[in-house]
Amino acid sequence: MSCYVYELPTTGNISFSEILLDQTGQYTHAIANATAARSSLRAALKESKRTEDGERDHLKIIKIIDDYLPHLYGIIECVDADDLQTRTHPVFSWRTTLSANILNTSPRQSVTGLFSDLAFTLLTYGSALCNLAASSVTSLGQYERERAITDAQRKVKDEKLNFSVQLFLKAAGVFSHVAESVIPQWERALEESNVKADPLMGLRPVEFNRELVLALSRFSMAEAQTLAIRKLLTKSAYDSTLTPGPPLPKSHPSPKLIAKLSLNALENYSSALSLAKGARGGLQGNTEVTKDITRWLGDETTLASALSHKWLGVDAGEQSSTPGKAGESIGFLQWAKTELEDLKDGGHGISGLRRKEKRRERVSEEIESTSSFLSHYKKLNNTLHFEPIPPIATLQSLIPTGTPAVTLKPFTPPSPAFRPSSSTTGLSVEPQVNGEGDNSREVDHIVQGDSTAPNSGSTRSVYF
Numbered sequence: 001m002s003c004y005v006y007e008l009p010t011t012g013n014i015s016f017s018e019i020l021l022d023q024t025g026q027y028t029h030a031i032a033n034a035t036a037a038r039s040s041l042r043a044a045l046k047e048s049k050r051t052e053d054g055e056r057d058h059l060k061i062i063k064i065i066d067d068y069l070p071h072l073y074g075i076i077e078c079v080d081a082d083d084l085q086t087r088t089h090p091v092f093s094w095r096t097t098l099s100a101n102i103l104n105t106s107p108r109q110s111v112t113g114l115f116s117d118l119a120f121t122l123l124t125y126g127s128a129l130c131n132l133a134a135s136s137v138t139s140l141g142q143y144e145r146e147r148a149i150t151d152a153q154r155k156v157k158d159e160k161l162n163f164s165v166q167l168f169l170k171a172a173g174v175f176s177h178v179a180e181s182v183i184p185q186w187e188r189a190l191e192e193s194n195v196k197a198d199p200l201m202g203l204r205p206v207e208f209n210r211e212l213v214l215a216l217s218r219f220s221m222a223e224a225q226t227l228a229i230r231k232l233l234t235k236s237a238y239d240s241t242l243t244p245g246p247p248l249p250k251s252h253p254s255p256k257l258i259a260k261l262s263l264n265a266l267e268n269y270s271s272a273l274s275l276a277k278g279a280r281g282g283l284q285g286n287t288e289v290t291k292d293i294t295r296w297l298g299d300e301t302t303l304a305s306a307l308s309h310k311w312l313g314v315d316a317g318e319q320s321s322t323p324g325k326a327g328e329s330i331g332f333l334q335w336a337k338t339e340l341e342d343l344k345d346g347g348h349g350i351s352g353l354r355r356k357e358k359r360r361e362r363v364s365e366e367i368e369s370t371s372s373f374l375s376h377y378k379k380l381n382n383t384l385h386f387e388p389i390p391p392i393a394t395l396q397s398l399i400p401t402g403t404p405a406v407t408l409k410p411f412t413p414p415s416p417a418f419r420p421s422s423s424t425t426g427l428s429v430e431p432q433v434n435g436e437g438d439n440s441r442e443v444d445h446i447v448q449g450d451s452t453a454p455n456s457g458s459t460r461s462v463y464f
Helices: 028-050 058-080 114-140 151-193 210-242 255-278 291-318 325-344 353-385 392-397 439-448
Strands: 091-095 108-112
Touching (some): 108 114, 114 151, 210 255, 325 392
């Protein structure tokens, strides 16, 4: 499977010494360090923009953001405590990569306030985490279908797949934090400073629409859930490669469990699609989300729906001796095959020849698998059970509630690199790396393969 890859934004240059007033002079070095950290982020994003897709260093960007965030939080805290003052309303320049536009380019957008820079930085952080996860998944290939792979080699790659799950869960937490905390803080700051009186100063890019950012969180959760399902199926996928076709290998997890897990992924994809389609931004609220995301979400929603119906059909087929189950099995599998055929014929029209080819390959594999089960259970029904095929309306009433395999990892802001002199901790010019918000160490643990990273949260997907 392939995961969505975000276009990362770039940002304009800024010097905090030009927008902040330090009347005591005790924050001179702290302000200079914050400017240097942001300059490093700007340079890394520009470098990434010029680099080919497969060669981008997403981990580097994540670590640079980890370095910048404590400085930005320190500035916000000191401004809030009046230890630092803003000379004027600070304006930051970012490219809006999530907005739809005629020329299919990323227009530059000026946003007002320190919280606007925090929001864009965290959105970039979450996107980079997703891109790192996607890159890791791509590097694994279809390892579970390699006939020559050993059990030990497969388990090593299973753990690498788990790291991508962790990264998506972390990204979901970052996006959720932006939607639930940072954007409301930005809105309150604009209200208090009366900036909204100037439409241009209070302009809301589509990235600052809470519905869109919540959609990104649900999207990340759906990707994590999908990878968790894949990990659960790697052993049986390998066994099926050796002996393809029905019946299911003994190593296969319960089809009903896989169906419920797939239904949860469907719920997240569908929710993300609905939220993203309704999100608006811009001067008059008429800027939509880029079609690249909504089309991708549309295809993933259809695919998750088809897989849910496939596994419900397989589950019913495995119980075909129970009255009604044989017909139910055929009904669900025919429904799944129809959805897959529609997706193979173009779906929602995702862009990019390479992405289309990968999607077509994935869908073709699922059509072949679904057709194999359908043929097997049809034969049983035509020779043993002779049951009618229930209509879709009846099948819909039989669909259970989805089951989550993973849980979101809440984002904890890092300890500020420096604090107001009036605070109990006093002024500190170095990040408190042992604090709860040490996200940099957590990412290092994930990449290096340590599933006991700090703030790791609950990830039931890989430990059924």
